[in-house]
Amino acid sequence: MTFFTNAWQTLEKYYPFFLEGVENTLIIAFFSVFFGTLLGILMAMARLSNIKPFKWLATAYIEFFRGTPLMVQLMFIFYGLPMIGVTFPDVPFIENFQRFAAGIVAMSLNSCAYVAEVIRSGIQAVDSGQMEAARSLGFKKSQSMMMVVLPQAIRNILPALGNEFVTVIKESSIVSVIGIADLMYRTNGVKAKNYKTLECLFIAAMIYFVMTFVSSRLIALMERRLRRGRK
Amino acid sequence: MAANEMIQVSNLTKKFGKLTVLDNISTAFRAGEVVSIIGPSGGGKSTFLRCLNLLEVPTSGQILFDGINICDKKTDINLHRQKMGMVFQQFNLFENMNVLRNLTAAPIKIKKTPREEAEQNAFRLLDRVGLRDKAASYPSQLSGGQKQRIAIVRALMMEPEVMLFDEPTSALDPEMIGEVLDVMKALAESGMTMIVVTHEMRFAREVSARTLFLEGGHIEEDKPSHQLFENPESPRLISFLKKVL
Numbered sequence: 001m002t003f004f005t006n007a008w009q010t011l012e013k014y015y016p017f018f019l020e021g022v023e024n025t026l027i028i029a030f031f032s033v034f035f036g037t038l039l040g041i042l043m044a045m046a047r048l049s050n051i052k053p054f055k056w057l058a059t060a061y062i063e064f065f066r067g068t069p070l071m072v073q074l075m076f077i078f079y080g081l082p083m084i085g086v087t088f089p090d091v092p093f094i095e096n097f098q099r100f101a102a103g104i105v106a107m108s109l110n111s112c113a114y115v116a117e118v119i120r121s122g123i124q125a126v127d128s129g130q131m132e133a134a135r136s137l138g139f140k141k142s143q144s145m146m147m148v149v150l151p152q153a154i155r156n157i158l159p160a161l162g163n164e165f166v167t168v169i170k171e172s173s174i175v176s177v178i179g180i181a182d183l184m185y186r187t188n189g190v191k192a193k194n195y196k197t198l199e200c201l202f203i204a205a206m207i208y209f210v211m212t213f214v215s216s217r218l219i220a221l222m223e224r225r226l227r228r229g230r231k
Numbered sequence: 232m233a234a235n236e237m238i239q240v241s242n243l244t245k246k247f248g249k250l251t252v253l254d255n256i257s258t259a260f261r262a263g264e265v266v267s268i269i270g271p272s273g274g275g276k277s278t279f280l281r282c283l284n285l286l287e288v289p290t291s292g293q294i295l296f297d298g299i300n301i302c303d304k305k306t307d308i309n310l311h312r313q314k315m316g317m318v319f320q321q322f323n324l325f326e327n328m329n330v331l332r333n334l335t336a337a338p339i340k341i342k343k344t345p346r347e348e349a350e351q352n353a354f355r356l357l358d359r360v361g362l363r364d365k366a367a368s369y370p371s372q373l374s375g376g377q378k379q380r381i382a383i384v385r386a387l388m389m390e391p392e393v394m395l396f397d398e399p400t401s402a403l404d405p406e407m408i409g410e411v412l413d414v415m416k417a418l419a420e421s422g423m424t425m426i427v428v429t430h431e432m433r434f435a436r437e438v439s440a441r442t443l444f445l446e447g448g449h450i451e452e453d454k455p456s457h458q459l460f461e462n463p464e465s466p467r468l469i470s471f472l473k474k475v476l
């Protein structure tokens with residue numbers, strides 16, 4: 001039982017550290033999902049476009065970002081880019097803006113590739129007969145997409161997009177390596193102070209789990225709403 | 232070219248890669264004509280029909296519709312598709328819309344018909360196929376026969392000059408085939424120009440005045456239906472009819 005007592009005492013004593021970590025983790029995750037989704041939509045459009053160069057570039061991008069570790073991408077952006085003269089500006093009054101910017105950019109670029117795939121496969125899962133029927137009535141391709149295909153694709157896309165959000169929360173723990181004070185970074189900090197390694201990791205795991213569990217419940221709720229609204 | 236020829240197909244060829252599916256086909260369809268297309272699976276019937284409204288782009292050849300070459304890159308294909316209704320084997324009703332919206336979406340969005348007028352037309356046509364009470368249903372709540380009747384009405388809502396049918400009864404349970412054929416028969420009697428790919432030999436024989444036998448990318452025989460069925464000439468047609476009749 002001493003384990004749980006120790007864990008509780010650690011939490012009581014250091015909870016402001018953990019809280020700050022949670023806050024930064026959520027900030028990183030929120031912006032990464034936001035930009036990742038926006039870019040992902042554009043990337044999916046390019047991937048499905050009939051314009052060959054767009055299609056090729058998007059495909060190459062998606063394959064590359066899904067085929068290399070996020071850690072390498074993050075390191076490349078935070079350490080590599082400044083070496084070739086590309087730096088994020090320092091913004092007054094926002095502490096550590098450079099680090100946050102690098103973290104969010106890396107996570108967004110990475111997430112965008114996964115979101116693009118989610119959207120593409122969601123669209124392609126809609127029976128091609130739906131598009132043909134719309135075209136045969138005289139709808140333009142874009143009209144057919146907006147009126148018939150996308151509303152059906154959304155149903156395939158949303159659950160997978162929810163998964164992606166949960167994944168981003170978990171994966172964001174990686175930004176601790178470039179010195180962003182997220183939950184993982186703070187956990188390591190506390191660990192170094194009280195040497196209660198197991199307890200600290202246990203606390204971090206529980207907090208991550210609560211965050212992902214609550215998000216996935218919320219997403220499931222939203223999905224059900226949407227479905228009910230349609231039928 | 233006779234003045235009343237609505238669709239004139241000349242030297243139509245369609246290849247998928249190396250596979251030649253339609254080989255230099257020429258034929259014509261007159262306004263008011265009801266024509267059946269029969270033939271073995273893989274013979275190119277669907278491809279031929281889909282070329283007529285450019286769901287497939289012909290590899291070479293020419294298709295004149297009301298005297299306008301629709302294969303020409305400069306023609307507005309969306310405008311021409313409005314004049315050609317198409318009914319698919321798999322119905323392809325819009326799953327995300329109820330029946331009424333399935334019917335009114337195209338007239339309202341494309342033809343700018345006022346909603347009220349479009350809905351009046353929809354109910355008038357629904358009455359004709361006996362499905363007025365399904366206006367608020369979604370496609371997933373309908374039987375196959377009901378879906379296909381709705382699909383026919385959806386195409387009619389655009390007031391097309393010609394209706395293309397691609398095996399409209401092939402995906403239906405036997406007991407539902409009759410209700411769809413009845414609708415098509417009534418449509419034929421109303422004077423609609425129809426081109427029907429079908430495996431229903433009775434429909435070809437009794438409803439359409441003319442039947443084409445399409446095999447291996449060629450029109451093997453093209454005759455008034457009663458002649459084609461009573462005096463088939465080509466050995467291929469004879470063996471095909473033996474199998475299906």
Ligand SMILES: Nc1ncnc2c1ncn2[C@@H]1O[C@H](COP(=O)(O)OP(=O)(O)OP(=O)(O)O)[C@@H](O)[C@H]1O
Nearest residue numbers: 247250252270271272273274275276277278279398
């Ligand atoms: N998009 C495509 N890509 C490649 N080959 C195709 C394509 N569409 C059709 N084909 C081929 O063209 C040939 C003719 O097909 P089509 O669908 O026109 O035949 P069909 O007469 O309608 O047959 P069925 O009675 O089975 O419907 C077939 O060999 C088919 O495999």
Ligand SMILES: [Mg+2]
Nearest residue numbers: 276277278398
């Ligand atoms: Mg076919």
